[in-house]
Every structure is written in structure tokens, then in C-alpha cells.
Amino acid sequence: MKTPQLQSVLPSKFWKMELTREGYGRTLVELGHENSRVVVLDADLSQSTLTKYFAAEFPDRFFEMGISEQDMMNTAAGLSLTGYIPFLSSYAVFLTSRSLDQLRNTVDYTRLNVKVAAAHGGISVGRDGPSHQSMEDLSNTLVLPNMTVVVPADEPQAEAVTRWAADYVGPVYFRLGREKVPTITDGESSFEHGKAQVVIEGEDGTIIACGLMVSEAIKAAELLATEGIFPRVINVATLKPLDTNAIDAAAQQTGAIVTAEEHSIYGGLGSVVARHIAESSHRVPMRIVGIPDIYLTSGSPEELLEVAGLTAKNIAMKLKEVIKAK
Amino acid sequence: MKTPQLQSVLPSKFWKMELTREGYGRTLVELGHENSRVVVLDADLSQSTLTKYFAAEFPDRFFEMGISEQDMMNTAAGLSLTGYIPFLSSYAVFLTSRSLDQLRNTVDYTRLNVKVAAAHGGISVGRDGPSHQSMEDLSNTLVLPNMTVVVPADEPQAEAVTRWAADYVGPVYFRLGREKVPTITDGESSFEHGKAQVVIEGEDGTIIACGLMVSEAIKAAELLATEGIFPRVINVATLKPLDTNAIDAAAQQTGAIVTAEEHSIYGGLGSVVARHIAESSHRVPMRIVGIPDIYLTSGSPEELLEVAGLTAKNIAMKLKEVIKAK
Amino acid sequence: MNANNELNVLKATAQQIRRDVLLMINNAQSGHPGGPLSAADYLTVLWFKYLRCDVKNPFWEQRDRFVMSNGHCSALNYALLARRGFFDPGYLLTFRTLESRLVGHPSRVKLPFIEVSTGSLGQGLSVAHGMALGAKLRGWDDATIYCNCGDGELQEGSCWEAITSAGHRKSENLVLMVDYNNAQIDGFVPDVKELAPLAEKLRAFHWRVIEADGHDFEQIDRAFAEAKQRAGKPTALLFRTVMMKGCPSFENIPGWHGRPPTDDEARVMLRELGFDDDLEKARASMGNRDFHPAVPMEEQL
Amino acid sequence: MNANNELNVLKATAQQIRRDVLLMINNAQSGHPGGPLSAADYLTVLWFKYLRCDVKNPFWEQRDRFVMSNGHCSALNYALLARRGFFDPGYLLTFRTLESRLVGHPSRVKLPFIEVSTGSLGQGLSVAHGMALGAKLRGWDDATIYCNCGDGELQEGSCWEAITSAGHRKSENLVLMVDYNNAQIDGFVPDVKELAPLAEKLRAFHWRVIEADGHDFEQIDRAFAEAKQRAGKPTALLFRTVMMKGCPSFENIPGWHGRPPTDDEARVMLRELGFDDDLEKARASMGNRDFHPAVPMEEQL
Numbered sequence A, B: 001m002k003t004p005q006l007q008s009v010l011p012s013k014f015w016k017m018e019l020t021r022e023g024y025g026r027t028l029v030e031l032g033h034e035n036s037r038v039v040v041l042d043a044d045l046s047q048s049t050l051t052k053y054f055a056a057e058f059p060d061r062f063f064e065m066g067i068s069e070q071d072m073m074n075t076a077a078g079l080s081l082t083g084y085i086p087f088l089s090s091y092a093v094f095l096t097s098r099s100l101d102q103l104r105n106t107v108d109y110t111r112l113n114v115k116v117a118a119a120h121g122g123i124s125v126g127r128d129g130p131s132h133q134s135m136e137d138l139s140n141t142l143v144l145p146n147m148t149v150v151v152p153a154d155e156p157q158a159e160a161v162t163r164w165a166a167d168y169v170g171p172v173y174f175r176l177g178r179e180k181v182p183t184i185t186d187g188e189s190s191f192e193h194g195k196a197q198v199v200i201e202g203e204d205g206t207i208i209a210c211g212l213m214v215s216e217a218i219k220a221a222e223l224l225a226t227e228g229i230f231p232r233v234i235n236v237a238t239l240k241p242l243d244t245n246a247i248d249a250a251a252q253q254t255g256a257i258v259t260a261e262e263h264s265i266y267g268g269l270g271s272v273v274a275r276h277i278a279e280s281s282h283r284v285p286m287r288i289v290g291i292p293d294i295y296l297t298s299g300s301p302e303e304l305l306e307v308a309g310l311t312a313k314n315i316a317m318k319l320k321e322v323i324k325a326k
Numbered sequence C, D: 001m002n003a004n005n006e007l008n009v010l011k012a013t014a015q016q017i018r019r020d021v022l023l024m025i026n027n028a029q030s031g032h033p034g035g036p037l038s039a040a041d042y043l044t045v046l047w048f049k050y051l052r053c054d055v056k057n058p059f060w061e062q063r064d065r066f067v068m069s070n071g072h073c074s075a076l077n078y079a080l081l082a083r084r085g086f087f088d089p090g091y092l093l094t095f096r097t098l099e100s101r102l103v104g105h106p107s108r109v110k111l112p113f114i115e116v117s118t119g120s121l122g123q124g125l126s127v128a129h130g131m132a133l134g135a136k137l138r139g140w141d142d143a144t145i146y147c148n149c150g151d152g153e154l155q156e157g158s159c160w161e162a163i164t165s166a167g168h169r170k171s172e173n174l175v176l177m178v179d180y181n182n183a184q185i186d187g188f189v190p191d192v193k194e195l196a197p198l199a200e201k202l203r204a205f206h207w208r209v210i211e212a213d214g215h216d217f218e219q220i221d222r223a224f225a226e227a228k229q230r231a232g233k234p235t236a237l238l239f240r241t242v243m244m245k246g247c248p249s250f251e252n253i254p255g256w257h258g259r260p261p262t263d264d265e266a267r268v269m270l271r272e273l274g275f276d277d278d279l280e281k282a283r284a285s286m287g288n289r290d291f292h293p294a295v296p297m298e299e300q301l
């Protein structure tokens, strides 16, 4: 397996903060210029999801569906059946519950060419509270047989995923966040479908992360380095199909695994990795860092991530646990 | 841990076949007589879910909601808020997708006292095809923080679960099937919330199963016995909260685990057991028997279970694999 | 063919399709006869007179599209396709078996002539509207998107989202057909959850509404002809129908929504439809059970 | 108190509640001012004149119930509760902070005076109807269930399922209030997805409809008085309102649906409402930030 250079990751103090949804919204406009088959739908959240940029530039190819996620999902399905490449957006929590039946029975079952770009994934949504926080979207989409599930880690990766999704034929679910996140990947090479990226090389154990938690994992590696512990850090942007090669290599070469995700401990990255490990011949200790099985409340993103234990510190602690258990 | 007697399980050739939904429907009528706070809702499927018995006996406490699962879920929520104990039914696939947002944000978040009895779980639904088969309902409900998730193995257990659910305060999801299944538990003692039951004692490995697959697991044990292999068989009727003691004991005492469920390999029994094992100190080989990550088609229940590998033979094969990998 | 003759031929075709449906469901011992028999007349008129499609070029881009939103009427959808010439009628008898393309509810995955996979109620109209928007954007000005819904199905809120959208967008290339048979699984629609006054409702949602007796071929014909005239708004055709129409002993009984007839019942039904009641002969008359599409599948996709 | 006086007092209360809402959202730098300011007048009349509740016995079984289905108007719901006496107004300033019971969207988990947790649009009316059915079955004949919905919210199909159910069941103890401010996030309702003619639609779904200017206290009062008279069917009160009402420089701009005002903007808003614009003093005037419910929580649950 080829692995990017460790030095390509800047130390956390130099990180630039950017919005994944901004990367999405801007890339949609570029795609709109490049490909007249790209159309966009939104359900009264274009101001948040930033599909408003596309709406302003291509009013004829933008479909404002109002507050009707079910209708939006299936209207996109219909558009795909006349040759269009629809991207649709709303908040993750609504897209994967209010319109889940449509996503399952119409879009996924027939492998329709619909791109579901879900904004406000996770709990870093913050003050709107649990009704708007999404802890289950990855679980609800990973279980769909034909779905590709992607969680970009940062703005460049969100751009790359958006661009890739327009080319790929089939249903895609990808998750964007509300808040600015550190930029840690670089533009061009930042996404390859189905391939995990080793963002930091190391042999003392592996942190497998996605989304926001990739930067926390890097910070955890920085913390651990001060104690002489050098874990590998992997960005698993594509949760499905999962890059099992990268996981197998991590298990074999580093002997201990911690996963980290801004998602329930049920049914997300930790679950699919645990399933893979449990059924494999590896016998490596593992810990899952994810949202514990509770609803959170209002608060700043930082407060909520802290309450849920989605921090570099917690990742580092778990990594030391698994190293001890090797 | 106390374990039921091996001899309490009849050999498969003596099994009686019964409908879990019949157990549900009949028990609702008994509950209706015992407790005037029990009310029942259905969404134009009372003929299948067998809530029709209750409807006939207690027309004032039966709410026919028409083909409106979302409305049904939240109407039940409202009824619970005025002191009633609502049971609601439709098919599993619709209840956990069309009305998932309602189940999550209204029922589960506030721990409302709503009992979701989902008929036609799994693929043994048969000829109606994938639109009516449910492979994700356990995943979609297990990820909900306050939900109790139960899969009765047979008719007596379905009765016991229904009865238990009426007493328990809080949201419950339980899954019923379309087809007759072998009766393998016995009436009174057939269900204890949060407790797995050892239905066959054994030390050579453990089959952890739920629903329809408990009887397949017993058949697998019969097959294996002819080869001198004696696995433990556990009926995990309560998937959440999971009886981790029973699983830990199985891992320690038998050293190898196969799970078996009529559900996707994503997010169901196999996943939660794998997660528990992966994070524990056990290093036991494991295999998951579940619906592979595909949509099925029409066919007889037997044909579909065969295609999906949900058979005693496959379970037995996997058990030999894990024993070899011990 | 003069108008009267034409309608008589369509009538005969509808009866034959009813027979197909009953034989399919009886043979599979699984499926839904009630809706197919209530919608057979008007959907035969649509498929054999109005629907712009080409058996030799089934994926012709500018074709009209048909969506069976109430997917439990799959047997009718398949029979219409077969009798219209897309594949051999004998294949209908593979309905709902493991190897068949004729899945319990219409599956585009297995049978690409199906425009949209359905089965979960309340989904087809939004998809059809998406197609209508797509057709407009593509400039396929003559293409009309037809969507069939059950009356019970319209209890799904998702239908009303689609109705609102299409009215709002004045999608005049969209035609909704309602199989207004007044019955659903748990009883008669007014008892389960009232839909009336449906025409008034739809008009308030900015639709043109055309009402017709769904078993009167002249009314059906007029309704489709009128629907073809663009109106600056979407069109709803409310077809008043009778569940199990054509088999008087079984008509208007909600219990027949989804129950396969036994052989004895099927024989009575065939007789009441005006056919010979020998089931074996009837099945044999449909031909052999090969799929045999008008154009080989490889060339089509 | 004579009628005129009474309405003047209610008017003043509504203004005070508007001020609370703005201070809460400005202080939290998070929240939705637009809807609360459009609904403040009529909901003040409801809460201070019509809603049968008992601050000293908040869980009195036979009480009327209020559901804020458009949960983003949480600040208004909390301010109404506080000013009605359920807890101290100073506590309002904890809105949307980690330790507070005043979660971003109304949470019954944290604040049991909230009848139903909301936030995901389109859910409240079905729950309210469930309560209405429950109240009827329990024999709480005087209890009325009031549910507030946004106009944009009514684009959710789930609302129409509830509307159909309540009409079908003639649930006369259910009152829907629509905050018909014509605005939602992405623009004006008629541009996003038209709702009109709403009264006609609801009547076709078997509802009684009462229309009123949602900022004219006499009309509001008459509307609620009329709604209290049971009509053999559910009642919808369509309140014509203006988003951000009371702050003319900000009125009727959809952008104010969910944007917290900066301090400068908040000062202008307070002035336009007729209050002193010193934010610090205004916040201090609300009292200290303890919850302090009218009855200790332990005694209540």
C-alpha cells in the first residue's frame, strides 16, 4: 500500500479552518458550468447547505422543493431517470429519517444516480440541540446495499468528493458539517473512492478516523508523540465500500486499533471496522470513540464534542489502552 | 448465570409451527381486557398484523389510521402523553423508514411509552419482494438511544414480549414475522427483558441467534451433534439492552462465536456482538450469519433464506470454521 | 377502425388482461387481484391508445412514461407490458417466482421496462413529477408522464407533497390517475380515512381535475383525450372504479385487495369474465414461459 | 377589567415577550427571531386568556395542551411559559447553553412543561391530535389541544396526514394555529412552494377555518372565542402575520427567520418595540438566572 508522506500534514497550530459545505456549494457551481446534466435540489435550507450559490447561477437547474424532504428525494430520483445528475441537500438528520423510505426503496434499490449531500452531520451542529444533531445518518445509510457512504474530513476533500460524485454512476451519500474544520488534506489528491489514506505513518497502533475526527486523531498523534508513542492515523473518507486492505495492514503492522467518528457507536465507522476485525484472523485490541448511546443537548460544538468524548485527548487515552492490551 | 435445561428443547422433528403475529394479536385482546389504558393503532394492515382481533373487541380503543405511518407513530405518541399505552403496527420496513423521523424525534427522544410492533420483519416475507422485506429495521432502531429492541423467536415468546411491553414504561420496538415459525420456547418463562437464554448448553463454541434463526441454530446444533460437536445455543431476544454477561460467558467458556439473524450484516445482532467482542478482552474468532449486503427478490420464504445463507447448514459450517480458528 | 370498434377492441383487451392477472396470481398463489381488476379498463385504454411508447425501441428517450405508484398492482403492469408486446405473455406465469423478472412489486432492477421500482406506497407521484420536470428541461415537449395511484394510497402525506409541488410548478406534462375504487385493505376508504371531496381538494392544490367512470370506455377515452391537451397545470383523472370489476360475485369486497384466488374461485372468476374456466388450458393458451423481449435485452441497455 | 383594557394589557405582554425573545437570542447568539415575533401576539392571547392551565399544578391532567410544532420558535414558547409564571424570566437568558433546560428546540426531556419535544417540522399536529383523541377517550371534555404550525411547515406531507385524520375523526377538541407570515428560510412561501388557498384546502379536508389578522387583538380574541365553541370538526385558525412584527426595519424579511441579531441590531429592535435599548440593563431587568419553578420540580413529577 502506498502511503502519503507524514510531512504533508501540517502541525495543528498552522491549520486553516474552512467549511466543508462551502467546498460543496462552490464545487456545485463549477460542476454546473462543466456539465449541463448537473441539477440541484434543496428543501428550504439552501442558505445553510450552500446550494444557494448554484441556485443563483443556474436557476433553471435548481429545484427548491420547500420543506418536503420525501418529495425532494423522489423528485431527484425522477430527474435522474431522465438523464440528470441530481445533487440534493438538507440536514443529515432529516434526510436519513424523514426521507429514508424514499432513499431506500426508490433511490438505493434501483441504484439511481442520486447524490445526497447531507449538511449538519454530527453533534457539532451545536446549539440547535438533539433534534438537529445527526448521530445515526451513517448507520442508516451504510445498511443500504447499493449506497456509497462518504465522510469528507475537510473542505478540500469535500470539494473532491463532490466532484467525484458527479462522475460516479450510482447513489452516493456524503456528509458535510455545520462548523469550520481544519484543512488537513490537499486539493487534488485528497479523495480516492474506496481508498483510505494514511495521513500519518506509525507502527505503535492505528487511529482510524473520518470527518472532523481525522484532525482530532492527528492532534492525538501529536499528543502521543510527546510521550514517545507513534500511531498511524488513517482517514477513512469512504465508509462504504470500506478499504479493508488498509485496515488489515493496520491490524497486522500496528497491532492495535482505535476508531474515531462523530457518530453513534452503533452502526457507524467503529461498527463496520469492529465487524471486519471480529470476522478476520486478526486478534487485535480495539476501542471505538464515538457518540455514546445518548442524546446530547444544546451547547457550543466544542462543549458537545467534549461531553461526548470526541477529543484528541480521549483518542490518545484509548490508544494507550489498546497498546497496553496488545 | 442460570441456564434453562437442554431437555426443554424438543428435537426439531417434533416442532409445532405457529405465527408470532398471532401471539401478538391474541395477547393484545387479553391486555385489552386487563388494562383499559391499552390502545392499538394500525395503518391499514390490521388484517396482516392481526391487530384486527383487538379492533373487533375494543373498537373504541382501536385507531385505524389509514395508510399514514408517520401520522400513526405520532398519534400514538400523543395518546401516550394522555396516559394510554399505545401499541402500533404495520410492516417493519415501513415503520422503520417512512416513520423513522417520528420514531426518533418524538417517541425515542422523549422516551414516550409507545410500543412499536412490526410485522413482516426479515426476508421470510417472501413473494412480495424486496420492497416489503425488512433487512434494516434492527439497525435503524438499535441506534436510537432510548429504544428497547426485541426479536421474539417464536409464538410463546411473542406473547410474552407483548405482555411485558405493556408493563414496561418506555419505547419498545419488537419484530414479528409473516410466516409460521417453530415453537421452541415455552409460555411463562419464555421472555425476560435484557436476558439472553441459553437454549442448548455446550462448550465447543456458541451460536448467538435471534428470531427465526434460533430454531435454525438449534437445527445446526443437531447437525453438529452428529459430528460430535456440541455448541451452546443462545436466544438473544433482547438485542438492546444486550445481555453482555451471556456473551462474555460464551466467549470465555466456549472460545468461538457465530451469530445468526434474519437481518443485514450491517447494524444488527452480529454487529452489536462484534462491537462488544472487539472492545472486550476476549480474542475469540467470530462469524456473522446474516443477510448479505444485497436486496433479494420474490420467492418462497425457504428459497430466500437459502439464497441468503440463513440456514442451519450454513450456521454449522461457520461454527466449524470458528472452532478451527480458535 | 371506427371509434366504436376501437373501444370494443380495447374492452376485449382489458378482459384478456384481467384474465392474465387472475391466472398469474392464482398460479403464484400470491398477489393482489382487487386493484388490477379495477384499473384494467382505463389502463388498457392508456397503454393501447394513448401512451407514446415503442416496443422496438423501449428506451426511446422522448417516450411517455408510466409509473405504477401503487406497486401492488404489479400483475396488471406486467400484463399490460406483455400484451402491448414488450415480452411474451407466457412469461407472465413466472410472476413472483425466484428466477423471474416479474418481482412481487414492480422492479426496474429486474425488468428495465418498469420506469420506477415501487411497492412502498406514496412514492410514485414524486418520482413521476421528477421525470416531468426532467422531460421539460430536456425539451421533450410531447412526453407526458402518467402515474397511477390507489385511492387508499393518497392517505400517504408524501402524495400531498408531490401534489403541492406539481401544482406549484404548473407541471402540465404530469397526469395522475386515481383508481378510485373506494376500497383498501382494512375496509372502505370512507371508513378507514375519508378521501372525499377529492376533486375539490386537488383543485385547491392547483390541479385540473377530470372525473370519469373508470369502466365506461367512452368516458375513459374522453378523459385521456382531454388530459392530452396541456392545461398550464397538472391533470388528475379520477376514475370511479369497482374493486374486482368484471367478476360480479367478488366485486367491491375489500378482502379481495390482496388475496390470491383458489382454483375454484379462479374458475368462477374466469367464467364471470366470459372465459372458459379450464385453468390448465387457460395457462397453456398464454404460451411458453420464456421472457423473449421484442428486442434482445443486450441491445437495449 | 373591561374588554379594551384587557386587550391593552395583553398587547403590552406580547411586546414584553418579544423583548424577551430578542434578548434570549441576542444573548445566546443563536436562535430564530422571525417566527416568534410573528406569532407573539396571538400566542400571548392564547396563553394569557384562553389556555386552561394551572401554574401551581402544571401537570393537572385535564389541562389544555399547547404544542409548538414549529419548534424553532422555542424562544417564544419559553418566554410564554416564564411570563405566565411557570419559572423565572431571568432563566430565559440561559437559552441554548449546555446546562440549561431551555434547549435549542423545545425539549420535554429537559423541561416537562413542554408537552411535546419538537424541532423536526411537521410532527406536532399528529401528536396534538393523538392527545385530542386521548383527552376524548379519557373523558376530559373541556380540554382543548392547541397546536401552532408555521406556514412553511405545512409543506410537510406529514401535516396533511394529521389534517386528514383529524377531519376524518371530527376531532373537535383540536385547534391548529397557522402562523401565516408568508415567509420561510429560502424566501416567501408563494415563491418556495405555494400554500394558498389554505382556507379552501382545509375546508376540503373537513376542518372549520377561522381567519384573522394575527396582529389585531380584537380579531385574535374573537377567533379564539369562536374556536372554543365546539363545531363537530377540528378548527384551524389562520393568523395572517408578519415575520419580525414589531420591528419595522426588519419586518417581512425571510432572512430573519433564523439569524441572531448583533448587539447593534438588537438595540434597534428594542427601540422599535418601544423599549429602552440598553441591552445590559434589559437583561438585568429580567431577574437572576435561576430556574425557580412555581412549584418545585420534585413535587411535580
Ligand SMILES: Cc1ncc(C[n+]2csc(CCOP(=O)(O)OP(=O)(O)O)c2C)c(N)n1
Residues within 6 Å of the ligand: B043, B044, B045, B067, B094, B098, C034, C035, C036, C070, C072, C119, C120, C121, C122, C149, C150, C151, C152, C153, C154, C179, C181, C183, C184, C185, C243, C257
Ligand atoms: C408505505 C406503505 N404502507 C403500507 C403498505 C401496505 N399496503 C399495500 S396495498 C395497501 C392498500 C392500498 O389501498 P389502495 O391504494 O386503495 O389500493 P387498492 O386496495 O384499491 O388496490 C396497503 C396498506 C405499503 N405497500 N406501503
Ligand SMILES: Cc1ncc(C[n+]2csc(CCOP(=O)(O)OP(=O)(O)O)c2C)c(N)n1
Residues within 6 Å of the ligand: A043, A044, A045, A067, A094, A098, D034, D035, D036, D070, D072, D119, D120, D121, D122, D149, D150, D151, D152, D153, D154, D179, D181, D183, D184, D185, D243, D257
Ligand atoms: C423536517 C425538517 N426539515 C427542515 C427543517 C429546517 N427548518 C427549520 S425552520 C424552517 C423553515 C420554517 O418555515 P415556517 O414554518 O414558515 O416558519 P417561520 O420561518 O415562518 O418561522 C426549516 C426549513 C426542520 N427543522 N425540520
Ligand SMILES: [Mg+2]
Residues within 6 Å of the ligand: C150, C151, C152, C179, C180, C181, C182, C183, C184
Ligand atoms: Mg383502493
Ligand SMILES: [Mg+2]
Residues within 6 Å of the ligand: D150, D151, D152, D179, D180, D181, D182, D183, D184
Ligand atoms: Mg413562515
